[in-house]
Amino acid sequence: MNRRTLLTTAALALTLGQAAFAQDPVTAGFIYVGPVGDGGWTYEHNQGRLAVEEHFGDKVKTIFQESVPEGADAERAITQMALSGADIIFTTSFGYMDPTMAVAEKFPNVKFEHATGYKTADNVGVYSARFYEGRAIQGHIAGKMTKTNKIGYIASFPIPEVIRGINSAYIHAKKVNPDVEFSIIWAYTWFDPAKEADAARALIENGADVILQHTDSTAPQAAAQEAGDVITFGQASDMIEYAPTPRVSSIIDNWAPYYIDRIQAVMDGTWESDNTWDGIGAGMVGIGEITDAVPEDVKAEALALKESIASGEYHPFTGPLNKADGSVWLAEGETASDGDLAGLNFYVEGIDAEIPQ
Structure with missing residues (x-):
């Protein structure tokens, strides 16, 4: 060779x-x-x-x-x-x-x-x-639709991601309904249907007619359906099987x-x-169909809020906003930095609760 x-x-x-x-x-x-x-x-x-x-x-x-x-x-x-x-x-x-x-x-x-x-x-x-961008839209709908002015929130663990969501939902519910109150139950789990269902029932028994969740199962949806006259929002996935009520919309992780x-x-x-x-603009956060259980004017407002967030025209954490202790967090027109949001460890003014340590 x-x-x-x-x-x-x-x-x-x-x-x-x-x-x-x-x-x-x-x-x-x-x-x-x-x-x-x-x-x-x-x-x-x-x-x-x-x-x-x-x-x-x-x-x-x-x-x-x-x-x-x-x-x-x-x-x-x-x-x-x-x-x-x-x-x-x-x-x-x-x-x-x-x-x-x-x-x-x-x-x-x-x-x-x-x-x-x-x-x-x-x-x-x-x-x-x-996710807090989607929570803003949920908060708007929740504040408009509650009849008791009591909104329940099932939280998983007291980490910045979850605290951001609670604050965002509360800020936007309060904007459209000054009388709204938030009750928060910490489940200390991401996925435990029994715990999540118990938390939902406790919130409903306390007068909440809107349930939000940062836990992963559909158990809160089922508990709300069982109670009747309570609305919910899908978490992470559409949970469309509970539409048109109690699930009236959802945050979808894509x-x-x-x-x-x-x-x-x-x-x-x-x-x-x-x-x-x-977030929403990049398509990583989706907003599930807003059902006909939501009044047309509220639906239109929610979709307009979604578009303004997606375009960058509006930031869900825009001042004036104070911390729960009354101290100033964001001045008029000021928006929260990513650094502040990444380490968020306090409630905004108006949430009458303690963050577990």
């Missing part, structure tokens, strides 16, 4: 090897805090995973583990996923932050993406949605475009650690 033949053979082998390598699918892993059938938060993350499969076909392989508790169990699950050959792992709950960082340090060649957290590394990016974009970056070799926080 002469030198030219040897070179040709070597070049062919290299080309074939490169082609084979290029055809190896990217493995994307997902760690979920609830079951994929929760009807809310985890359901929508899993819809994003399924959209990835549909978009990329055999160029990607997805794996997932559902109902992973936050803490030591999460670190074990993430480690196992990294050991199984995942190229990128999405950890989809706030309490996975430290476990994600710990595993990422051990697997520097694996890319990690943590939802709703704030810690990053060379191989760890973070992403979240501006993760699919983000997941597709980040996995494409892994394929292209362009992935870098990033911090993404998008």
Whole structure:
């Protein structure tokens, strides 16, 4: 075999090897805090995973583990996923932050993406949605529609994401109804249908005829339906099966475009650690259909509010706004910075409650 033949053979082998390598699918892993059938938060993350499969076909392989508790169990699950050959792992709950960082340090060649957290590394990016924008619209509708002037809020954990939502809903309910009062129950869970249903019933028994939630199951919707003459809003997912009442609208988390974009970056070799926080304008936060249970004028106002937020014309945290202790937070016309919102740890003036420590 002469030198030219040897070179040709070597070049062919290299080309074939490169082609084979290029055809190896990217493995994307997902760690979920609830079951994929929760009807809310985890359901929508899993819809994003399924959209990835549909978009990329055999160029990607997805794996997932559902109902992973936050803490030591999460670190074990993430480690196992990294050991199984995942190229990128999405950890989809706030309490996975430290476990994600710990595993990422051990697997520097694996890319990690943590939802709703704030810690990053060379191989760890973070992403979240501006849920508070959707809460503003819910608050507007709630303030207009309550007959008792009592709105109940089922909160999960006292972290800035949840506190932002409570404040945003309250601000916009109060704007249209100065007599409105908020009652907040902390469930200390993201997904526990029994706890969520009990919280909803307690709020309703206390006079609330509107229930908002930052928990993931449809149990509050069912409790409201059972009580009658109570309205609710879908959380994270549309929860359309409870429309036209009690569910009169919803916040829908749309993760699919983000997941597709980040996995494409892994394929292209362009992935870098990033911090993404998008809202209605970018399509990461959707507003579910506002049903005919909502008066036409209120619906029109809510949709106008949605458009003004989406365009950037209006910011849900625009002064004058005071803190609950009466001190000034935002002056007239001033808007909250992302830094302030990211670490928000107080209620606005008018919410008569304490944030658990």
